[in-house]
Amino acid sequence: MREVPRRRWLTIAEAASYLGIHGKTAYIWAARGVLPAARIGGTIRVDLLKLDEFLERQIQKGER
Numbered sequence: 766m767r768e769v770p771r772r773r774w775l776t777i778a779e780a781a782s783y784l785g786i787h788g789k790t791a792y793i794w795a796a797r798g799v800l801p802a803a804r805i806g807g808t809i810r811v812d813l814l815k816l817d818e819f820l821e822r823q824i825q826k827g828e829r
Contacts, residue, residue: 780811
């Protein structure tokens with residue numbers, strides 16, 4: 766059976782839930798460029814693959 770890939774682009778609300786943060790915080794981070802986001806069709810979407818890379822970098826910084 767073929768594996769279904771997970772969605773690549775998340776809404777701000779989905780990204781906030783994924784990170785365990787408030788939606789307003791996610792929106793502010795996206796606006797400041799902290800979260801890898803793009804405006805698509807009038808909405809802000811967060812790139813899940815780049816978000817995972819961002820999290821990995823943050824984890825590595827914390828391990829130093």
